[in-house]
Amino acid sequence: AALCNDNSPPGFYWGAGSSAQKWVIHLQGGAWCYDQASCASRWQDSRELMSSTVWPTAATSFANQGLFDQNQNNNPYFYDYNHVYVTYCSSDAWAGNALWVAPDGSARWQFRGRPILDALIHTLVQDYNLAQATDILYSGCSAGGQGVVNTVDYVYDLLVKNHVNMDSVRFKGMADAGWLMNVQPYKQGIISVPGQMQEGLLMWNGVANEQCMHANPDSQWMCFMSQYAWPHFSTPTMIQTEQFDGWQDPYNCCSPPFNSSQQVYIDRLRTAVQSSLREIRYPSGAFSAACYYHCSTEDGTFTSIRIQTESTTYSLSDWLGIWFNDMLTSKNNTVLIDDCSPVGCSVGCP
Numbered sequence: 058a059a060l061c062n063d064n065s066p067p068g069f070y071w072g073a074g075s076s077a078q079k080w081v082i083h084l085q086g087g088a089w090c091y092d093q094a095s096c097a098s099r100w101q102d103s104r105e106l107m108s109s110t111v112w113p114t115a116a117t118s119f120a121n122q123g124l125f126d127q128n129q130n131n132n133p134y135f136y137d138y139n140h141v142y143v144t145y146c147s148s149d150a151w152a153g154n155a156l157w158v159a160p161d162g163s164a165r166w167q168f169r170g171r172p173i174l175d176a177l178i179h180t181l182v183q184d185y186n187l188a189q190a191t192d193i194l195y196s197g198c199s200a201g202g203q204g205v206v207n208t209v210d211y212v213y214d215l216l217v218k219n220h221v222n223m224d225s226v227r228f229k230g231m232a233d234a235g236w237l238m239n240v241q242p243y244k245q246g247i248i249s250v251p252g253q254m255q256e257g258l259l260m261w262n263g264v265a266n267e268q269c270m271h272a273n274p275d276s277q278w279m280c281f282m283s284q285y286a287w288p289h290f291s292t293p294t295m296i297q298t299e300q301f302d303g304w305q306d307p308y309n310c311c312s313p314p315f316n317s318s319q320q321v322y323i324d325r326l327r328t329a330v331q332s333s334l335r336e337i338r339y340p341s342g343a344f345s346a347a348c349y350y351h352c353s354t355e356d357g358t359f360t361s362i363r364i365q366t367e368s369t370t371y372s373l374s375d376w377l378g379i380w381f382n383d384m385l386t387s388k389n390n391t392v393l394i395d396d397c398s399p400v401g402c403s404v405g406c407p
Contacts, residue, residue, distance in 0.1 A: 058175035059168040061146035062096075062107035069175045070116035071185070072125065072140040078154055079138040079192040081124055082181070086199025086234070086352065089258035093159055096166055098148040099148060111147055116142055123359035124196065131360055134378025135194065141181065147173055150281065151204030151259030168261040174208060175215060182219040190221065193228045194381060198352040199304065202235020206283045207265045209292045230294035233354040234302060236283045238329055243310035243322040250308070254281040266290065284333040293340035295377055300327045301400045302349030313400050314351055323400075331394055342391030344376045347398065348406035362405040364395045370404055
């Protein structure tokens with residue numbers, strides 16, 4: 058069943074576009090919980106990420122910003138699309154399908170990220186004419202970007218099952234700040250992100266990219282780490298991640314300014330991010346500036362952070378739009394990475 062963690066119904070915010078056949082379907086982020094303690098503190102501190110009972114009736118935080126901006130000057134490629142913002146309340150990186158009950162019976166949580174996507178696509182086809190689509194960008198930020206990594210091929214299959222004629226649809230993914238790295242933390246005494254995913258996989262009955270999981274039967278948790286998942290994608294997907302990610306850097310280590318030993322760790326992590334992104338090949342792509350930031354689809358950094366090339370500068374808005382619309386001049390250069398230094402050196406870093 059499609060349910061939030063607390064059994065409340067899931068939902069989405071919807072903004073009709075003037076181009077009725079073009080769609081952005083975007084997954085909200087907000088990390089995840091992976092054991093009894095982390096879910097209990099999430100319920101205390103971030104209930105809106107576990108229950109729809111506290112959601113506002115109209116979307117405010119991201120409305121008319123970034124990928125959702127309806128001003129053609131600010132958002133030339135996607136301003137006139139139907140915008141669907143899918144609110145996050147399953148705490149499972151959109152990958153789960155389980156009812157989890159604490160051993161002592163003190164807590165019961167639904168982890169239903171996948172059934173929520175089933176219900177979403179069914180509803181959009183039945184009630185919102187999604188079956189008439191010519192263009193669908195399936196995007197997400199942070200845990201929503203990770204959700205795209207986990208489910209982009211699954212959602213393609215859902216569209217087919219719901220009788221959308223995918224032969225006549227341009228369908229691509231966009232994972233914003235959803236490039237989880239398999240690294241050991243600099244900090245002592247915290248559970249690593251790979252460790253969280255190993256626990257979450259069991260708690261959520263989680264399914265990441267299925268081709269990846271078939272290929273790695275003994276270490277399926279690795280498929281929640283984007284660098285291992287993306288080679289298995291069937292769907293072209295754009296990755297956006299800052300080289301100094303504003304969630305992974307402080308979680309694993311620290312925030313700027315960095316002391317000398319922190320700097321060594323952060324530089325190593327940055328190099329790992331760069332080299333993993335350089336593996337990405339057409340028809341997928343990447344955009345990675347050297348800012349300390351996290352998520353650019355939901356605010357003005359969608360256009361203000363820019364990467365300088367020999368001939369011009371590109372914002373994420375530019376690069377994503379050109380790539381999505383198959384307007385890149387060369388299939389050899391779908392990956393745009395800023396090599397400048399130090400942290401914050403790209404044009405327009407916040």
